[in-house]
Amino acid sequence: MRHIIRQISDKAFTILTGTSVVLLTFVLLIVLGPMVWRGVKAVIFKDTVEFRKMQLDLYNRGNSANLKLENAETETFRKTVYKIVDDFKHGIDTEALVDKSKQIYRQLGKELRYKGITNEEYQRIRSLARELRDRLQVALESNDKKVIKENIDYILQYHLDENLADTSAVEFFALAEDFQQSVENIDLNKRQQYAGSLQQIEEIVFHLLGPKPGDPLPALTMDRYGATRWDLAQKLLDKLLWSEKWIQQEVDQPLVKIRASRAEEFAGTKLEPLFGYIENNLVKMLKPELTVYWQYFIDDSTPGHYFGGVGPEILGTLLLTLLAMLFVSPLGVISAAYLVECASDNIAVRIIRMSINTLAGVPSIVFGLFGLAFFVLFFIPLFGGPSKPCILAASLTLAVLTLPVMIKASEEAIRSVPQSYKEASLGLGASGFRTFIRVTFPVALPGILTGVILSLSRVAGETAPILFTGAVALGPLPKSPFDPTMTLSYGSYDIAVGDRLAMMVPHNQYGMVVTLVLLILCLNAIAIVLRARISRKLRGQ
Amino acid sequence: MQKGNDNMPISALEKEANLDHINSVVSLGQKASPGINEKKPDCKRAVIKSENFSFYYGTTVGVKDITMEIYPCSVTAIIGPSGCGKSTFLRSVNRINDLIPHTNVEGKLLVNGHNVYDKNTNLVNLRQQVGMVFQKPNPFPKSIFDNVAYGPGLQGVKKRSALQQIVEESLKAAVLWDEVKDDLKKSALALSGGQQQRLCIARALATKPNVILMDEPCSALDPLATVRIEDLIGQLKLSYTIIIVTHNMQQAARVSEYTAFFCLSELIEYDKTDKIFTNPVRRQTEDYITGRFG
Numbered sequence: 001m002r003h004i005i006r007q008i009s010d011k012a013f014t015i016l017t018g019t020s021v022v023l024l025t026f027v028l029l030i031v032l033g034p035m036v037w038r039g040v041k042a043v044i045f046k047d048t049v050e051f052r053k054m055q056l057d058l059y060n061r062g063n064s065a066n067l068k069l070e071n072a073e074t075e076t077f078r079k080t081v082y083k084i085v086d087d088f089k090h091g092i093d094t095e096a097l098v099d100k101s102k103q104i105y106r107q108l109g110k111e112l113r114y115k116g117i118t119n120e121e122y123q124r125i126r127s128l129a130r131e132l133r134d135r136l137q138v139a140l141e142s143n144d145k146k147v148i149k150e151n152i153d154y155i156l157q158y159h160l161d162e163n164l165a166d167t168s169a170v171e172f173f174a175l176a177e178d179f180q181q182s183v184e185n186i187d188l189n190k191r192q193q194y195a196g197s198l199q200q201i202e203e204i205v206f207h208l209l210g211p212k213p214g215d216p217l218p219a220l221t222m223d224r225y226g227a228t229r230w231d232l233a234q235k236l237l238d239k240l241l242w243s244e245k246w247i248q249q250e251v252d253q254p255l256v257k258i259r260a261s262r263a264e265e266f267a268g269t270k271l272e273p274l275f276g277y278i279e280n281n282l283v284k285m286l287k288p289e290l291t292v293y294w295q296y297f298i299d300d301s302t303p304g305h306y307f308g309g310v311g312p313e314i315l316g317t318l319l320l321t322l323l324a325m326l327f328v329s330p331l332g333v334i335s336a337a338y339l340v341e342c343a344s345d346n347i348a349v350r351i352i353r354m355s356i357n358t359l360a361g362v363p364s365i366v367f368g369l370f371g372l373a374f375f376v377l378f379f380i381p382l383f384g385g386p387s388k389p390c391i392l393a394a395s396l397t398l399a400v401l402t403l404p405v406m407i408k409a410s411e412e413a414i415r416s417v418p419q420s421y422k423e424a425s426l427g428l429g430a431s432g433f434r435t436f437i438r439v440t441f442p443v444a445l446p447g448i449l450t451g452v453i454l455s456l457s458r459v460a461g462e463t464a465p466i467l468f469t470g471a472v473a474l475g476p477l478p479k480s481p482f483d484p485t486m487t488l489s490y491g492s493y494d495i496a497v498g499d500r501l502a503m504m505v506p507h508n509q510y511g512m513v514v515t516l517v518l519l520i521l522c523l524n525a526i527a528i529v530l531r532a533r534i535s536r537k538l539r540g541q
Numbered sequence: 542m543q544k545g546n547d548n549m550p551i552s553a554l555e556k557e558a559n560l561d562h563i564n565s566v567v568s569l570g571q572k573a574s575p576g577i578n579e580k581k582p583d584c585k586r587a588v589i590k591s592e593n594f595s596f597y598y599g600t601t602v603g604v605k606d607i608t609m610e611i612y613p614c615s616v617t618a619i620i621g622p623s624g625c626g627k628s629t630f631l632r633s634v635n636r637i638n639d640l641i642p643h644t645n646v647e648g649k650l651l652v653n654g655h656n657v658y659d660k661n662t663n664l665v666n667l668r669q670q671v672g673m674v675f676q677k678p679n680p681f682p683k684s685i686f687d688n689v690a691y692g693p694g695l696q697g698v699k700k701r702s703a704l705q706q707i708v709e710e711s712l713k714a715a716v717l718w719d720e721v722k723d724d725l726k727k728s729a730l731a732l733s734g735g736q737q738q739r740l741c742i743a744r745a746l747a748t749k750p751n752v753i754l755m756d757e758p759c760s761a762l763d764p765l766a767t768v769r770i771e772d773l774i775g776q777l778k779l780s781y782t783i784i785i786v787t788h789n790m791q792q793a794a795r796v797s798e799y800t801a802f803f804c805l806s807e808l809i810e811y812d813k814t815d816k817i818f819t820n821p822v823r824r825q826t827e828d829y830i831t832g833r834f835g
Contacts, residue, residue, distance in 0.1 A: 344642060418679070419640070420675055420677060421679060421681060421682075423637055423640065423673075423675060423679070424673075424675065424679045424680075424681065424741070424744070425681070425691070426637060426640070426668065427635060427637055427672065427673040427675075427745075428668065428669070428672070428691060428692040428695060428744065428745070428748055429664075429665045429666070429667075429668040429669035429692065429695055429696070429748060430665075430691075430695050431665060434695060438691070439681055442682070442683075443682060537682075537728070538682040538730075539682070539728075539730060540727075540728025540729065540730030540731040
């Protein structure tokens with residue numbers, strides 16, 4: 001009976017442990033899988049003609065002759081879009097039209113003054129023009145089609161006035177005629193609403209296709225190109241075709257989000273064909289192509305992570321990590337050697353041990369503030385360095401952060417070196433120091449490397465300690481240890497907190513995270529291979 | 542560690558002499574096994590003398606009131622039940638016991654007339670003079686060459702050719718040369734247990750000591766390897782003073798000329814091996830040897 005119970009409990013234990021491992025793997029896959037999938041999209045994705053334009057302008061990559069041809073092809077389709085929008089805008093943008101009419105009136109005044117007509121005539125035409133201007137304004141601002149027709153007709157009857165021919169007044173009549181035509185299909189009461197919607201649509205078209213040809217180049221580089229990625233273009237297309245609104249359907253009920261078709265909203269107007277046209281011709285306007293953008297890992301992230309890659313971030317992360325390891329490794333090993341080999345068990349040593357254990361549990365943001373107060377504001381200026389966040393301060397802070405991990409691992413490693421090795425060395429007349437350098441340290445090295453691996457992973461991914469001590473979201477490449485640097489961890493944090501950015505460049509955010517994971521994996525792999533080689537040598541194989 | 546304080550009465554001349562007897566051992570090693578009473582005339586210098594020596598681990602007694610004299614160029618076996626202090630005594634001779642904290646000593650333990658527990662003792666010199674072989678073979682995880690060259694390296698021998706010569710001599714003296722001469726670069730851990738123990742002996746010989754302490758050198762080895770080590774001890778005693786701690790009474794009878802019996806931290810009897818095993822004076826010794834307790 002007892003035998004059976006033992007067997008059952010053994011089986012149960014095996015099953016329990018097995019299940020938990022499988023569960024853990026599963027959870028990891030669920031978490032990591034989508035993240036990696038999205039991260040991969042930063043490198044392998046469908047680009048658009050805008051992307052190729054950007055690559056040529058900013059990085060001097062690609063075939064410019066080919067691109068010119070492509071540009072010409074897309075331009076023909078894009079023109080239609082701009083034309084539809086402009087046509088519709090005439091009937092909507094009252095303020096702009098009023099401004100324009102006033103401008104024409106002023107121009108006309110100047111022209112008349114130099115026309116060489118009599119004073120009387122001048123006064124007559126001047127007052128006529130003033131009247132026409134006022135009537136146009138009434139027409140423009142009116143919501144009544146009747147009033148508009150009345151006024152426009154009144155204006156147009158002076159069309160053939162010989163005194164107004166060959167002057168700016170021609171433009172004036174054209175404006176009035178255009179307006180009359182464009183308002184024919186519009187529900188004038190909805191003009192306000194249309195104007196708001198149109199503004200959104202123009203913005204989306206701007207993000208989709210870039211600045212209108214002929215317009216001055218925007219100041220920001222990120223505004224100079226349309227959607228560089230096909231997935232982004234489709235997201236924008238969806239936003240163009242469907243407007244989202246929060247409405248309250250019933251009293252005392254929470255707001256509900258509904259999607260409304262913009263084509264329906266603009267049904268019957270001149271803008272209606274726009275939506276179908278863009279939907280059907282977006283491929284021809286952007287020419288998506290599958291591309292492997294491996295330069296993602298070396299390019300700098302020109303304006304604000306919109307375009308480009310994570311080259312400087314990788315460089316910065318590597319710099320900080322390796323520098324921090326350079327500081328912490330000797331310090332950790334020496335401290336551990338003291339604790340194992342030299343320290344006797346007294347109160348002072350016990351307090352030191354307790355401090356190290358406590359230090360391991362301190363939140364990293366505390367180390368960040370410590371780094372700011374100690375390294376940035378005090379320590380580095382003490383030696384004549386600049387008192388500003390920099391690589392040196394950040395890596396020193398990271399070194400302090402990971403010191404307890406390093407000490408603990410090294411202590412364990414040094415402690416596990418067989419006493420017989422030390423005895424043999426001492427028995428041959430070696431001093432304690434020689435014994436440590438020649439025998440204990442080489443044997444403990446694999447264990448110490450385990451500590452290095454643990455610290456490395458921690459350091460490479462930390463954000464809080466470098467927040468105030470040496471990380472920047474954007475900036476030039478560091479030229480000395482006294483410059484701040486970009487890092488992958490801080491970069492993804494920065495994208496995540498800038499909500500507009502995170503929406504526009506999710507691929508970059510996930511790309512950074514996955515790159516960080518890969519980087520840590522690579523660094524770890526190097527350390528693991530090194531450790532395996534050393535311990536194989538120690539085992540005598 | 543103290544350094545360069547040459548208080549030990551060992552002169553450069555004697556070191557030269559040391560090299561000579563390694564050479565002589567090498568030449569002897571190739572001859573037939575020598576008779577047990579055959580001795581080299583230059584072996585009169587290494588003397589260990591213990592005068593009312595006591596060793597305490599904190600308040601626990603390690604050994605108490607030991608007074609004995611170890612004769613040069615001979616094998617002295619220390620036998621006794623577990624926990625009787627035989628290893629403690631052995632490990633006191635080259636002060637390897639210093640690794641244990643909170644210990645203290647009383648009395649005197651003289652090597653070459655110098656008290657090793659004197660404040661001025663230069664541990665480096667002492668340990669180079671008194672080599673030690675441990676219970677478990679403990680070669681460093683380095684190559685065979687590096688293992689043997691470790692001691693001379695500490696003494697400041699840097700030249701590759703000189704090191705090579707010492708390594709060869711030591712390995713020949715430890716009767717290991719023929720087995721490993723082709724791959725000195727091989728890791729010492731790839732050797733068998735018996736070979737490892739002989740390597741440890743070679744490593745101890747490389748610093749040219751006068752005394753070799755052996756702490757149950759065969760307890761981790763199989764009978765065949767034990768026989769080889771015992772043969773080696775028989776050859777080495779011509780040039781070195783050897784103290785061997787052993788649990789194996791047959792081994793003590795086989796290899797030693799003098800035997801000390803320790804019991805309950807005290808030295809019960811110390812005499813020629815023949816006498817201890819055939820006609821012991823004390824009752825306790827007889828009981829132990831005949832297996833009535835142990």
